[in-house]
Amino acid sequence: MTFIPDANILLRSAEPGHRQHREADDSVTALLGRGYTPFIFPQAYYEFWVAATRPKAQNGLGKTPAEAAAELVKFKAVFALRGDDPAVYDEWEQLVIRHNVSGKPAHDARLVAAMLVHGVGTLLTFNDQDFGRFPGITVLTPATVLAWPPAAPPLPPVP
Numbered sequence: 683m684t685f686i687p688d689a690n691i692l693l694r695s696a697e698p699g700h701r702q703h704r705e706a707d708d709s710v711t712a713l714l715g716r717g718y719t720p721f722i723f724p725q726a727y728y729e730f731w732v733a734a735t736r737p738k739a740q741n742g743l744g745k746t747p748a749e750a751a752a753e754l755v756k757f758k759a760v761f762a763l764r765g766d767d768p769a770v771y772d773e774w775e776q777l778v779i780r781h782n783v784s785g786k787p788a789h790d791a792r793l794v795a796a797m798l799v800h801g802v803g804t805l806l807t808f809n810d811q812d813f814g815r816f817p818g819i820t821v822l823t824p825a826t827v828l829a830w831p832p833a834a835p836p837l838p839p840v841p
Contacts, residue, residue, distance in 0.1 A: 685713055685720060686761070688793070696750075705825065712828060714760075719762075720760055721800070721802050724765070724766055731754075764796070767800070770796045770799050771795075774788075777816065805820070
């Protein structure tokens, strides 16, 4: 199984003082522990950069470009980057028309389009309600992941 984080997961991971910081980090760790393969699309990095380097007074994290770049290095160690692909646009256009998407939610549709094109099945986000209209993907919140019972320990090797 594969998953990607929404940009809000990255933002909370990069903000140790935020009340959702631990939840973001622990939910990624839990998915990895259950054998999920982590991927990411450039869009999440773009969105992270914009919000991370925006001043706190404008609902950003107030990080310098150097600080944001250091966070990207950490994320790249966990999430395998899947590139943009021309087929993503075609899928996105179908989604926004089919689901009557307008305004800012078109960004969410682009993320879903990339997931569908690249065969990534699960999205981890704090904003699950933003993705409910799109079929074909599983949307998980950190709270949902952390409420799962512990994963079974691996079986010992057969002698």
